[in-house]
Amino acid sequence: MPLQPVVRRSVPDEVFDQVLAEVVDGEIGAGETLPSERRLAEVLGVSRPAVREALQRMAQTRLLDVRHGGATTVRDFRRYAGLDLLPQLLVRKGSLDAAVARSVLEARLAIGPSVAALAAERGGETLGALLTACVDELAATDDDVERQVHALTFWDLVVDAADSVVFRMMFNSLRAAYEPALEALAPAMAEEVGQAGAYRVLTAAISAGDPETARAAADRVLRPATDSLVSALAALEQTQEQR
Amino acid sequence: MPLQPVVRRSVPDEVFDQVLAEVVDGEIGAGETLPSERRLAEVLGVSRPAVREALQRMAQTRLLDVRHGGATTVRDFRRYAGLDLLPQLLVRKGSLDAAVARSVLEARLAIGPSVAALAAERGGETLGALLTACVDELAATDDDVERQVHALTFWDLVVDAADSVVFRMMFNSLRAAYEPALEALAPAMAEEVGQAGAYRVLTAAISAGDPETARAAADRVLRPATDSLVSALAALEQTQEQR
DNA sequence: GTTGGTCAAGTGGTCTGACCACTTCGCCGC
DNA sequence: GCGGCGAAGTGGTCAGACCACTTGACCAAC
Structure with a gap:
């Protein structure tokens, strides 16, 4: 242990x-x-x-x-x-709140692609290399926790490149809620962070400076896991309705 | 006074x-x-x-x-x-920070349509009536400050209907940054809140439960003012680069 | 009856000074 | 060199006091 x-x-x-x-x-x-x-x-x-x-x-x-x-x-x-209350709402009384978790997934699916588009518009010369290096590391490991860390770093770079303080702070708030539960969520997120290929496509689009392709690629990175988790949570939410 | x-x-x-x-x-x-x-x-x-x-x-x-x-x-x-720091960043040393303001506009343009789509999916029976009443009030006044208040209420209803805590808290944070400067921003936002018709179209789409139309309608509500303000801010940002 | 003033009680705002718990780091003995 | 010790400085906590403010009851004047 x-x-x-x-x-x-x-x-x-x-x-x-x-x-x-x-x-x-x-x-x-x-x-x-x-x-x-x-x-x-x-x-x-x-x-x-x-x-x-x-x-x-x-x-x-x-x-x-x-x-x-x-x-x-x-x-x-x-x-x-404000959004800074998210961590306290996400895990209440020691267990995950399904409705809040669903909401987090929805939000990142809505925002991620827009951020990727901005990053494609504004990303500098070195961005592509940084992203590629990050994806390489992600692809090189088998550990789901480590993969998540690299995925987080990946998005961190994207958000930086988007050069938009508000998205930056939203990302910070979401990460603050997410990180403490990172280990517990490893199995749930394994599907997503295992798809190094999808991250590569996104990296290419951003490097190419093509906002719309980047937006679509980001959607493809985020949507599968989002959809499957949301339906899983929907089932769970029924159960939790003892309040 | x-x-x-x-x-x-x-x-x-x-x-x-x-x-x-x-x-x-x-x-x-x-x-x-x-x-x-x-x-x-x-x-x-x-x-x-x-x-x-x-x-x-x-x-x-x-x-x-x-x-x-x-x-x-x-x-x-x-x-x-986190996002709760936004108010302090938006207005620093008594004046608006152009880069931050631009970012706020970008964010609401990215998020608003998604929220509208969710609201269309999940909005209940009474939502349409509430939204219509709100737009009516908006259309009934000539005062730009009052119009903004109604527009804010409108979005408040939409966010509620979207039934997603994260978007709710993002909205709260953004509003907290926005409200103190509401009067000062009246002229800048006049263009947007003067378009009662655009809000009506959005209301119709949400009431009809049509997510994609609602998304497009929300975009049409937010984009014009966003675009013109962003370019105005870009010019201002050049000036502010004395830091 | 309404208005406006007064006053006591209760609340948050602030300070002082003390002591505890912890980290840091240099000294010492091995 | 290395481990342990201990002083110094830091944040953590407390008690008690007093100030500033709000509230509401009461009362006088209109």
């Missing part, structure tokens, strides 16, 4: 997670008020600064509305939460 | 913004270490908890790496920052 890094959870982290769970699971609905910082500190058995830090972090994520002198109220996270 | 709400900036807010600016402007490069919390508190003339709160918020945004007992180092925000 591979040794795991020791997880060190600070007190504010713990508080953050607990309050977040209350909010996300709907225990405290939007518009309701949270207990006061002092009260929370007392109940949780921690100091007020610790509570405060956690609440401020939640406020920054637009999950709380903290008003000086007034009460702290819960906001509707569905309406206000 | 319309009365403005009083802005009340807390000490940690102030610290957060200052440190963020240092990081985003590259004054402190990725990998470099920040002064210690005590030192920062002293230099900024505030208490350590205030500094701490700001730094923790930055760490949550993946902009800093805070290690117990060790130094606090700056991470490469280009590689790690």
